[in-house]
Amino acid sequence: MLQRAPDDALLQLQLRHGGDLALNHLVDARIDALPQPGAGQTLARWRVLAEVAAHDLSLVKLFEGHTDALAILAELGGAPETPAGASWGTWCAEPPDARVTLDAHESGRVRLTGTKAWCSGAAKVSHAVVSCWNAAGDPCLAAVAMDQPTVWVTENGWYAVGMAASGSVDVRFNRAVATPIGQPGDYVNRAGFWQGGAGIAACWFGGLLGIARMVQQRKGPKPDAHRLAHIGAIDVALTAAAAQLREAAAWIDEHPKDSAQRVALRARLVVEQAANEVIHHAGRAVGAGPLCRDPRFARAMADLPVFLRQSHAERDLAALGQFAANEQEEPSSWTL
Incomplete structure (x- = not known):
């Protein structure tokens, strides 16, 4: 259970490290001791993720992967003995040109062979949860330590400016x-x-919260009507997204054993739409100055569109639409 407000803890870390936070700082400060999803405090978990993201999107990419790995290990068991302060990645993307195979080994261990793509924080984490495939063609999971001579972190797989600090490169395993x-x-x-x-x-x-905060800080002593209109549009987008996330967290806590696919798709799509609105209005609200002269604002505006592409866009919309189409009557979520 969280012992203090995440924003207070993050503020203290920022002051201690001059604002230049890394994953190990969050782990050492035990900010990663989040409530499990569906355990009654899902919103508290998400608030921490959101605060880290508001500070640095590349950092939250690593932090979310680390905390997701901890949640997976807690839910499925099988965690290996790891030293205190271990940092984790969760690498479960399955592009057709990169696949890792799993072979049985002695003493209940396995060996991994192949290339895993989109490995965020590969050069920084000590361990990873990796999706792989056994000899029968079944999807599996395995935990692997990165300090093995049979694990190579490449410099391949990431050429985007946005989210560059996440270090999402290819990793090769050779047994x-x-x-x-x-x-x-x-x-x-x-x-x-x-x-x-x-x-x-x-x-x-x-x-998008981090971007909105920076826009508000730059509103000036006497913002004109146009800038106020952009801030108003940002307020509408943020408020709608926050309400959807609160509703989704409450549903998950009330139905911890049920599939949250529909709830997750809706939440992701609502927030994605809100983020697109915030990006659109933020640049117009503050002009070119912060985009060119403020590294934190410029980085956030470059990072967020890339991070959003973790969404499957129209495929997710179609999947959500299928849920509504399958219902015999008007979906209850459409009523007040």
């Missing part, structure tokens, strides 16, 4: 020793899969 987590198929079949997917929306929300 690296790992520990299996859960049973084949558990990763996507567990309740926490979509609960964690909804948590990504909290990270996006934190990104």
Whole structure:
């Protein structure tokens, strides 16, 4: 359980480290000791993610992966012995040109071989939860330590300016020793899969919250009507997204064992739409100055559009629409 407000803890860390925070700072300060998704304090978990994101989107990309790994290990078991202060990545993207295979090994261990893409923080984390495939073609999970000579962190796979600090590169395994987590198929079949997917929306929300805060700080002593209109549009977008996230967190806590796919898709899409609105209005509200002269504002405006593409865009809209189309009557979520 959180012992103090996340914004206070983050503020103290920022002051201590001159605002230049890293994943190990959050881990050492135990800010990663978040409530489990669906355990009654999902909103408190998301508030921490949002505050980290408001500070730095690349940092929250690593922090969310670390806390997601901890949640997976708690839910499925099979965690290896790890030293205090271990930092984790969660690398479960499955592009068709990068696949990791799992082979049985002695003493219940396994060996991983292949290339894993989109490995955020690969050069910084000490351990990772990795999706892989066994000999029967079943999807599996394994925990792997990164300090093995059979694990190579490449410099390939990331050329974008946005989210560059996340270090999301390819990692190659050559029979690296790992520990299996859960049973084949558990990763996507567990309740926490979509609960964690909804948590990504909290990270996006934190990104647009950080931008909105910087816009408000630059409103000037006497903002004109045009700037006020942009701030008003940002207020509308933020308020709608925050309400949707609160509703989603409450639903997850009330239905901890149920699939949260529909709830997660709706939350992600609402926040994505809000983020697009905030990006649109933020640049117009403050002009070119902060985009060119304020590194934090410029970085956030470059990072957020890239981070949002973790969404599957129209595919997610179609999946959400399918839920509504399958209902015999008007969806209850459409009524006040």
